[in-house]
Amino acid sequence: MAAVVPAPPRLGAVAWLRANLFSGWFNTILTLLALFLLVRALPPLFDWGVAHAVWGAADPDVCKEASGACWAMIHEKYRLILFGRYPYAEQWRPLLGLVLLVGMIGVSCNRNAWGLRLAEAWVAALAGWLALMWGGFAGLTFVPNNLWGGLPLTLILTVIGLAVAFPLSIFLALGRRSRMPVIRILCRVYIELIRGVPLISLLFMASFMLPLFLPTGVSIDEVLRAQVAIILFSAAYLAEAVRGGLQAIPKGQHEAAHALGLSYWQAQRKIILPQAITVAIPSIVNIFIGLFKDTSLVAIVSLTDLLLAMRQAIADPQWRRFFVEGYVFIALIYFVVCFFMSKYSQYLETQFRSGQQR
Amino acid sequence: MRNKTLYARLFIAFTVAVLTGSAHAGKTLDAVLARGDVRCGVSTGVAGFAIADSAGNWTGLDTDFCRGLAAAVLGDAAKVTFVPLSAQQRFTALQSGEVDLLSRNTTWTLTRDASLGLMFAGVTFYDGQGFMVPGDLGVQSATELDGAEVCVQTGTTTELNLADYFRANNMNFKPVVFENLEESISAFFNGRCQVYTTDRSGLAAILAVDAPNPDDYVILPETISKEPLGPVVRRGDDDWFTIVKWLVYALIEAEEKGVTQANVASMMDSQDPVVKRLLGVSGDMGTKLGLGNSWAVQAIQAVGNYGEVYDRNVLPIGLARTGSNRLWTQGGLMYAMPLR
Numbered sequence: 001m002a003a004v005v006p007a008p009p010r011l012g013a014v015a016w017l018r019a020n021l022f023s024g025w026f027n028t029i030l031t032l033l034a035l036f037l038l039v040r041a042l043p044p045l046f047d048w049g050v051a052h053a054v055w056g057a058a059d060p061d062v063c064k065e066a067s068g069a070c071w072a073m074i075h076e077k078y079r080l081i082l083f084g085r086y087p088y089a090e091q092w093r094p095l096l097g098l099v100l101l102v103g104m105i106g107v108s109c110n111r112n113a114w115g116l117r118l119a120e121a122w123v124a125a126l127a128g129w130l131a132l133m134w135g136g137f138a139g140l141t142f143v144p145n146n147l148w149g150g151l152p153l154t155l156i157l158t159v160i161g162l163a164v165a166f167p168l169s170i171f172l173a174l175g176r177r178s179r180m181p182v183i184r185i186l187c188r189v190y191i192e193l194i195r196g197v198p199l200i201s202l203l204f205m206a207s208f209m210l211p212l213f214l215p216t217g218v219s220i221d222e223v224l225r226a227q228v229a230i231i232l233f234s235a236a237y238l239a240e241a242v243r244g245g246l247q248a249i250p251k252g253q254h255e256a257a258h259a260l261g262l263s264y265w266q267a268q269r270k271i272i273l274p275q276a277i278t279v280a281i282p283s284i285v286n287i288f289i290g291l292f293k294d295t296s297l298v299a300i301v302s303l304t305d306l307l308l309a310m311r312q313a314i315a316d317p318q319w320r321r322f323f324v325e326g327y328v329f330i331a332l333i334y335f336v337v338c339f340f341m342s343k344y345s346q347y348l349e350t351q352f353r354s355g356q357q358r
Numbered sequence: 359m360r361n362k363t364l365y366a367r368l369f370i371a372f373t374v375a376v377l378t379g380s381a382h383a384g385k386t387l388d389a390v391l392a393r394g395d396v397r398c399g400v401s402t403g404v405a406g407f408a409i410a411d412s413a414g415n416w417t418g419l420d421t422d423f424c425r426g427l428a429a430a431v432l433g434d435a436a437k438v439t440f441v442p443l444s445a446q447q448r449f450t451a452l453q454s455g456e457v458d459l460l461s462r463n464t465t466w467t468l469t470r471d472a473s474l475g476l477m478f479a480g481v482t483f484y485d486g487q488g489f490m491v492p493g494d495l496g497v498q499s500a501t502e503l504d505g506a507e508v509c510v511q512t513g514t515t516t517e518l519n520l521a522d523y524f525r526a527n528n529m530n531f532k533p534v535v536f537e538n539l540e541e542s543i544s545a546f547f548n549g550r551c552q553v554y555t556t557d558r559s560g561l562a563a564i565l566a567v568d569a570p571n572p573d574d575y576v577i578l579p580e581t582i583s584k585e586p587l588g589p590v591v592r593r594g595d596d597d598w599f600t601i602v603k604w605l606v607y608a609l610i611e612a613e614e615k616g617v618t619q620a621n622v623a624s625m626m627d628s629q630d631p632v633v634k635r636l637l638g639v640s641g642d643m644g645t646k647l648g649l650g651n652s653w654a655v656q657a658i659q660a661v662g663n664y665g666e667v668y669d670r671n672v673l674p675i676g677l678a679r680t681g682s683n684r685l686w687t688q689g690g691l692m693y694a695m696p697l698r
Contacts, residue, residue, distance in 0.1 A: 064570075076412055085414035146441065208447060211454030222456075302402055302442045312410045314540055315403030317567040317675055323540040 049328075060318045073322040074329050077313035081329065084149015084304035084312075090141060094152040097129045101155055109344060111351065122163065129156070145223045149304030151333065153223070157295045157305070161230040162288060168231070169238030170277075174268060176243055187239075194236035200297050202229040207301035226298045234291050241287055245280030246272065278352050285345035289338050306330050386458050386591070386598035387431070387648055395437045398424035399457035402442040405563055406675040407463050407483075407587075416440050419671045420461040423482055423589060423605075426657040426667075427459070430605055431649060435660035445514075449474050452592055459602055460590040465515065470590075477599050480606035481588040482664075483672075484682035484691055486581035487519050488558040490565065493576050495552055500580040504529040507551040509542050511535070516556055519583040543568050557585055559677050566676025601647050607694035608654040611636055612663035614685055614694065619662035622655055636697050643697055664692065 021031040052068030056075055063070035074081070083091045104125045107113055133152070136142035148156075175187035194202070206225040214220070249272055257267035277284070299308035310330050314323045390396055400408035400420055408418040425435040441457050448464065451457050453475050464470070465485075466478040489508075491497050500523070510517050512535040524531045534551045536542035543564055546554040554564070561577050569575050589606065591599050612618075615633050617625045626637055634640040638651030645651055661667055668679055684690025 080410060080412055080414050083414070085410055085416075088413040088415075144439070146439065208450045211450060211456055214454065300444065302444050302447060304442065308402065311538075312403045313412075315405060315409050316411070317405040317563050320405075320540045320543070321568055323538075323544075 060321075063322060069325050069328075070319075070322040071325060073314075073319045073325050077316075077319065077326070078329075080150075080313045081306070081310045081326070082150045084153065084309040085147050086149060086152075087141070087143060087147065090135075090143060093132050093135065093140070093143075094148070094150070097132050097152055098155070100125055100129055100132075101152075101159060105159075111348075126160065126163070145221065148223065150309040151306050153298075153303065154292075154295050154306045157223075157227060157230055157298065158288075158292045160227060161234055161291060161295070165231045165235040165238055166284075168235040169242055170273065172235060172239035173242035173246055176239065177246060191236045191239055194233055195240070199229070199233045199294050200300060202233050203297055203301050205229070222301070223303060226301060226303055230291070230295065230298075233294075234287065237287050237290075238284060241280045241283040242276065244283060245276035245278070248279045249275050281348050281352065282345055285341060285348070289341050292337060292341070293334060306333065386595045387601065390431055390458055394432065395439050396424060396428045396431060396459070397439045397441055397457045398427070399441050399443045399448055399451050399460040399462050400424070401462045402444060404463055406559065406672045406677065408440075408442075408461075417671060419483060419667055420463065422661045422667045422671060423461050423609075424459070426609065426661040427602065427605055429660035430608075430653040430657040431601065433650070433656050449476065452476055452590060455592070458591070458598070462590075463587050464590055466586045466588060475593045476590050477593050479589045479591055479599055479602040481586040481691075482606060483559070483587045485557045485559050485585035485587055487516055487555060487583040487585065488561050488581055489578040490546075490554045490561045490575055491552060491578060493574050497578065500578045500582065501527060501529075503531065503553055505531065506553045507532045507534055508553040508555055509534045509536065509546045509551040510555050511539060511542050512537060515583070515585075520555055523582040559672070559675075562677040563675040597648055601649065604647060604697070605653075605657060607697065608636060608657065609661075609664040609667065610685070610692050611694040611697055612654065612658050613665040613692075614687060617658060617663055619658060619666055622658045626655075632697065641698070 022028045048068050050068075052066060054063050054066045054068065054070050054072045056072065058070075058072035058075075060070075060072075063072055079088070079091060083094050086094050104122060108118060108122075131137070132140075133148060134143060134145070172187050172191060175183045176191065178184045178187070203226060206229040207222070210220065210225065253271055253275070254267065257271045262270065296305055296307040298305050299311070302308070304312065307330060310326045314320045314326045398421070400416065400418075403409050404418070404420075406418055408416060408420040411417055421438075421440060424438045424440065428438045429435040441451065443451050443457070443460070443462060448460055448462055449470075452460050459479075460476075461482075464478075466481065470476065471478055489500050489503065491503075497503065503524075508520060508531050510520055510533055517533070517535065520531070520533065531553075532551075534545065536545060539560075542554070545551065547568065547570060554561070556564075558577070558581060565572050565575055565577065589602050591602050611632070612622075615630065615636065617633060617636065622637070625633055626639055628634060628637075628639075631640065635643055637655050638644055638653070642651055644653040647653065650656075662670070665679075665685075668683065673679070682691040684692060686693040
């Protein structure tokens with residue numbers, strides 16, 4: 001008879017490779033193709049980005065001679081890129097504010113911390129952040145918000161945008177399912193209208209059209225206008241995500257809450273919403289990530305967010321040759337934040353799934 | 359009831375807090391004096407004209423003009439709020455009163471002057487569109503460019519002028535358009551196109567700074583468009599328009615008379631009647647504008663005369679002061695109306 005073929009090993013690196021990379025002829029080809037591309041692409045990339053790159057402080061002429069990346073450009077401009085035109089000597093304030101925000105986000109990631117206390121802490125943190133950025137007290141010079149820029153502006157547009165849009169979206173989602181026709185129609189019209197136009201046109205409206213309707217000399221703060229546009233936009237999208245969650249809740253839950261004698265709001269707050277939002281978390285986080293990246297659109301209306309600050313840095317003729325390095329730098333920042341958010345949403349999903357399996 | 363009035367009050371307080379600025383309609387000077395700063399619309403980043411340096415401070419010819427204006431009106435060059443504006447935003451921002459003036463690389467054209475509710479107050483820089491080619495292409499004149507691939511930035515008058523010029527001369531071209539300046543420059547030097555076109559100020563800067571070897575490229579002699587750039591104000595406030603217009607003239611006059619940032623104090627003793635009037639030693643030129651008589655002194659102390667502003671900002675980007683941008687006494691177009 002045929003020779004006994006030894007069973008393939010089930011453990012170890014070889015087994016892992018066979019199971020994941022060479023499980024069939026098609027996957028084998030794909031693996032080899034990917035390997036080939038990596039071998040072709042990585043060494044030049046390494047040469048450009050690391051081996052032949054210019055690190056630390058250097059003259060633009062030194063960079064011009066070098067064949068690799070000019071990280072000296074980042075070294076020269078990183079404060080302009082990160083903090084925009086915030087007064088140079090005062091840039092410890094946005095830095096401190098950044099630490100505060102990131103710290104708060106870190107704390108909020110812990111599910112045990114969720115609750116009313118956390119919401120209060122957020123309100124306090126945001127107020128503290130605004131006070132720190134504006135100054136004008138206790139020896140801090142006043143810095144008008146048209147000088148805010150860079151990463152702090154990007155983060156705050158996102159954080160305030162989400163903090164206000166999320167509660168708003170819950171009301172919109174509930175309103176859209178309401179039995180009261182006026183409210184239902186209003187919410188529906190709002191959601192469909194906003195979802196029907198791109199964010200960029202909302203920003204344009206807020207930035208170009210609105211001032212024309214106001215009397216001469218009266219102007220609404222530019223950052224506020226962009227912030228409101230972002231809030232209105234993300235609320236409509238989040239509302240649809242929350243509505244998806246609401247629809248996943250069986251009717252029996254509503255009836256049971258009703259039978260217990262809970263009022264509409266009690267039922268929503270204690271029974272329906274906690275379940276619905278849990279279901280909707282992946283798509284909500286998806287919208288969060290999208291919104292974080294969408295804030296770069298405010299560059300169109302000349303708010304110096306991370307992207308526009310970088311573009312201002314490379315407007316300098318001495319350094320504009322190295323625009324690729326600038327884009328790589330902010331792409332890394334965006335990637336780190338978005339990667340973190342996406343990993344966190346995966347973590348949340350597994351957390352909730354363990355308690356929610358049906 | 360009580361609740362309602364409380365809400366109404368809160369609403370009013372909120373509205374007042376949100377709607378900043380005052381109810382002055384047209385009286386820009388009063389508004390500027392009351393506010394204590396000049397709101398100046400600038401571009402988001404054009405080297406030599408308005409650009410944020412590594413520390414985030416604005417430098418450039420356009421921004422220096424705003425500083426000079428703040429010094430003339432308020433006595434302090436630091437009392438300027440720079441509002442960076444995109445090309446699409448700039449006119450709306452001026453019309454709606456968000457800025458007191460535009461000092462933002464804006465070309466003076468009839469359409470803009472007549473139909474956009476604004477007025478050009480003067481010319482601070484004469485620009486014009488030109489072509490740059492590699493020297494080994496052997497081209498001496500733009501009329502030899504038939505069939506060429508031309509790198510151009512999209513969404514600007516540059517693109518339209520280019521099409522006009524080739525059509526007028528019965529030539530064909532293939533536009534290679536780019537959204538960003540740095541990408542279009544990089545494409546040209548990497549050989550994606552044979553010709554690069556933008557304003558001559560830009561070409562000179564690109565040649566000086568970006569060219570791997572400046573000697574390998576030539577700027578062709580033709581200037582295919584006129585691009586006079588200058589400050590713009592809102593239509594309907596003649597007093598403010600006059601102030602901005604005469605500040606341009608004062609800076610040019612100061613250069614003509616040799617009044618500089620360094621010697622303005624000693625020039626106060628000058629016997630030249632023109633200098634005396636300019637510096638407010640005799641006459642009341644400032645008062646007629648609604649300013650103090652030392653308005654020009656303050657502006658010159660802050661930013662220097664026109665030549666100094668040019669040399670400080672535009673020379674470093676590789677643009678020597680030639681042609682129209684010289685004083686009229688040296689064959690240029692910089693000509694101040696008499697200050698008397």
